[in-house]
Amino acid sequence: MASFSVVSNVSAVNAQANLTTTNLGLQKALERLSSGYRINRSGDDAAGLVVANQYRSEIAVLTQGLRNAGDGLSVLQIKDGALNNIATLLDRLSTLATQAASASSSVDRTILDREFQDVLTEIDREASVAGLDQAEGFSVFVSADGSNGTVGGQIGAVSTAALGLTGLNVLDAADAATAVTTIDAAVATLGQAQATVGTIQNRLQFAMSLAQSQITNTKAAESRIRDANIAEESANLTRYSILTQSGIAALAQANANTGSVLALLR
Numbered sequence: 001m002a003s004f005s006v007v008s009n010v011s012a013v014n015a016q017a018n019l020t021t022t023n024l025g026l027q028k029a030l031e032r033l034s035s036g037y038r039i040n041r042s043g044d045d046a047a048g049l050v051v052a053n054q055y056r057s058e059i060a061v062l063t064q065g066l067r068n069a070g071d072g073l074s075v076l077q078i079k080d081g082a083l084n085n086i087a088t089l090l091d092r093l094s095t096l097a098t099q100a101a102s103a104s105s106s107v108d109r110t111i112l113d114r115e116f117q118d119v120l121t122e123i124d125r126e127a128s129v130a131g132l133d134q135a136e137g138f139s140v141f142v143s144a145d146g147s148n149g150t151v152g153g154q155i156g157a158v159s160t161a162a163l164g165l166t167g168l169n170v171l172d173a174a175d176a177a178t179a180v181t182t183i184d185a186a187v188a189t190l191g192q193a194q195a196t197v198g199t200i201q202n203r204l205q206f207a208m209s210l211a212q213s214q215i216t217n218t219k220a221a222e223s224r225i226r227d228a229n230i231a232e233e234s235a236n237l238t239r240y241s242i243l244t245q246s247g248i249a250a251l252a253q254a255n256a257n258t259g260s261v262l263a264l265l266r
Helices: 010-035 046-101 109-129 173-226 230-265
Strands: 136-141 150-155
Touching: 010 230, 046 109, 046 136, 046 150, 046 173, 136 173, 150 173
Parallel strands: none
Antiparallel strands: 136 150
């Protein structure tokens, strides 16, 4: 024979406990769906939160490193443009010196030398504007990978002094011939600076490509840990909503059963 207690309604207590658990699950599903995160606080997954935060820190470093590399490329493009201009100016110096070196030339060497000196002045001006008047240890921080996190190199100066062009003139054939030889050596020196700039540009482009790939993969890794599974949480929301409704109905039925027993006792 079934027994009923009017002092302790065990069915109602169980229904209430189950309803509380269901409500917690419903709140959790709603929170995850509204935030998009599986981990909203350390209590959700302490170990997972630590790993996800480490990934987020790595992403921040890589993202800034990517910006640094982009800024570095912009600076190098300015230097590369100046180097190309200086190469053109050296070509003009060679032309003037070669013309003046000819003993049979009927051109007034004073006029040639005036342009020659103007070109030398322009080389110094462009080298100064582009920051190439002194040797520079150029470096860009692209990642926190210790000694491998920096890309750079030593860019040589290309001022007239650094190129060995100081004091040159084409006022007579002998000086002009000397200038031709000196300018040839300057072209080689300039080529070394151009090669260094080109090498650093290529390395930065490779570093940017790698950083972008690392950012993408690290974001995916963080997402797998931190982000909510929307399909799963939507299913949980439906499940807990149904359980909440059935739990409320069960609690009402349990209380109704107690009321029926009390009615019989009156």
